[in-house]
Amino acid sequence: MTHPNALNADNSRRDFMAGTLALGAASIVAPYAFGAMGNGIRPSANGFINVALIGCGGRGGGAANDTLTGNPGVRLVALADINTTTSKSLRDELKKKFGDRVTATDADIFDGIDGYLKVLARTDVDLVILATAPGFRPQHITAAVAAKKHVFAEKPVCVDAAGYHICCAAHDAALAQGTAIATGTQYRRQGSFVDAIAKIREGMIGDVVGMTARYCSNGIWYRDRKPGMSDMEYQIYNWMHFIWLSGDQITEQAVHNIDCIHWVMGGPPTRAFASGSRWQRPEDSEMWDSFSIDYEWADGKVCSLQCRHWPNSTVDCNNVVYGSKGTATIRAFSDGSVIHDRSGKELWKTKGDIGAAYVAEHKALVASIAEGKPIVELRQTAESSLMAVMGREAAYSGTVTTWDFMTKESKLALFPSSIDLQGSAPTPFVRRPGEYKLT
Numbered sequence: 001m002t003h004p005n006a007l008n009a010d011n012s013r014r015d016f017m018a019g020t021l022a023l024g025a026a027s028i029v030a031p032y033a034f035g036a037m038g039n040g041i042r043p044s045a046n047g048f049i050n051v052a053l054i055g056c057g058g059r060g061g062g063a064a065n066d067t068l069t070g071n072p073g074v075r076l077v078a079l080a081d082i083n084t085t086t087s088k089s090l091r092d093e094l095k096k097k098f099g100d101r102v103t104a105t106d107a108d109i110f111d112g113i114d115g116y117l118k119v120l121a122r123t124d125v126d127l128v129i130l131a132t133a134p135g136f137r138p139q140h141i142t143a144a145v146a147a148k149k150h151v152f153a154e155k156p157v158c159v160d161a162a163g164y165h166i167c168c169a170a171h172d173a174a175l176a177q178g179t180a181i182a183t184g185t186q187y188r189r190q191g192s193f194v195d196a197i198a199k200i201r202e203g204m205i206g207d208v209v210g211m212t213a214r215y216c217s218n219g220i221w222y223r224d225r226k227p228g229m230s231d232m233e234y235q236i237y238n239w240m241h242f243i244w245l246s247g248d249q250i251t252e253q254a255v256h257n258i259d260c261i262h263w264v265m266g267g268p269p270t271r272a273f274a275s276g277s278r279w280q281r282p283e284d285s286e287m288w289d290s291f292s293i294d295y296e297w298a299d300g301k302v303c304s305l306q307c308r309h310w311p312n313s314t315v316d317c318n319n320v321v322y323g324s325k326g327t328a329t330i331r332a333f334s335d336g337s338v339i340h341d342r343s344g345k346e347l348w349k350t351k352g353d354i355g356a357a358y359v360a361e362h363k364a365l366v367a368s369i370a371e372g373k374p375i376v377e378l379r380q381t382a383e384s385s386l387m388a389v390m391g392r393e394a395a396y397s398g399t400v401t402t403w404d405f406m407t408k409e410s411k412l413a414l415f416p417s418s419i420d421l422q423g424s425a426p427t428p429f430v431r432r433p434g435e436y437k438l439t
């Protein structure tokens with residue numbers, strides 16, 4: 001089994017080459033008759049929706065491929081990444097597959113830490129895909145909404161309380177002005193998840209009692225520092241291992257399971273009790289090896305979330321919902337869902353297809369723009385991201401956290417006051433329970 005990061009990095013690139021060129025060539029038509037949009041904000045160009053990609057790594061490339069695959073009326077007109085070698089080679093790969101629908105020339109590829117602002121300043125860009133390291137997401141979303149762009153924001157959308165509040169404000173601003181924000185929580189659009197949760201809502205497992213959810217894998221990448229890199233360049237390059245950039249594994253990866261908990265339970269919990277471990281990372285990594293969180297609701301329900309990176313260990317990234325009459329197992333990736341009754345008899349099952357879900361989220365976003373009914377789902381994903389932060393902070397500090405504290409009192413703001421690519425970066429440190437305090 002492969003975790004989504006690896007799956008995207010591998011499959012997205014492989015799929016570019018395997019895909020048909022016919023899709024790109026055959027789709028040079030203007031397919032959208034746009035519906036009325038709030039405040040007159042419309043896609044710019046003759047019925048096409050012009051997309052720009054900000055963050056051109058594994059998932060950014062996958063997302064660009066997914067929107068071009070699912071939406072014949074989408075064109076890729078600009079890219080931004082701090083590393084233009086990455087963005088140019090991605091553009092070349094996509095152009096081979098999608099032909100004239102990839103219009104970005106070298107002049108449309110922007111680098112530097114403020115490359116995203118150059119993309120957002122362009123009047124021909126309708127929709128931006130935000131797929132940099134997560135720490136930048138609240139800032140990038142805010143700027144994109146201010147520029148009146150439609151947004152696809154990869155998960156997680158925040159790694160601290162400050163980022164959560166920024167996302168909530170951006171959600172409200174997008175709603176008010178009539179622009180879309182969809183997020184990279186693809187399981188919300190995966191048939192095996194949607195149908196299983198519909199069966200739960202219909203009562204197939206009786207009353208929901210609780211849930212276990214896991215993102216337990218063998219590990220994640222670590223990128224060695226290259227000669228000549230500044231501290232800031234290095235941390236952004238090896239972003240997974242720095243909490244201000246990734247939020248740790250619980251925020252970066254297990255947010256998929258936490259989002260499933262949020263979905264099944266209908267919203268965030270009231271408190272979190274947590275533990276975890278850190279014993280085998282490279283010295284400068286801030287990440288923990290494991291987290292175990294009990295999320296508790298006011299009515300007494302408890303959902304248990306585990307995530308861990310342990311080499312040569314059992315991999316389990318599934319979600320299990322326990323009911324008074326049965327159990328629903330909602331498996332990650334493409335592994336499908338199954339529902340049993342209390343005696344173990346199988347009541348229902350279905351296959352999964354994560355690749356289709358990655359395309360479906362971009363189809364839904366673009367259709368919503370074309371119909372003039374833009375999807376705005378940022379708050380939901382901000383809540384799931386903050387649930388991850390709430391669990392992480394409970395583990396780091398060794399104290400109980402509450403949703404009230406996280407949303408009303410926490411001052412946790414990890415993003416540096418300024419970013420100089422050639423300069424210093426936050427000093428890495430490992431959070432230790434008993435020493436680390438909630439803020």
Ligand SMILES: NC(=O)c1ccc[n+]([C@@H]2O[C@H](COP(=O)([O-])OP(=O)(O)OC[C@H]3O[C@@H](n4cnc5c(N)ncnc54)[C@H](O)[C@@H]3O)[C@@H](O)[C@H]2O)c1
Binds near residue numbers: 054113116134136184
């Ligand atoms: N939905 C999913 O299943 C899924 C899967 C994998 C990754 N993701 C998410 O996608 C995002 C990107 O992950 P990835 O695996 O593609 O990482 P990656 O390291 O492969 O790519 C990130 C890219 O962003 C660039 N970048 C970083 N900060 C930047 C900035 N401030 N401005 C411009 N460019 C910047 C980097 O140079 C790099 O090319 C993360 O938020 C990750 O959690 C989601």
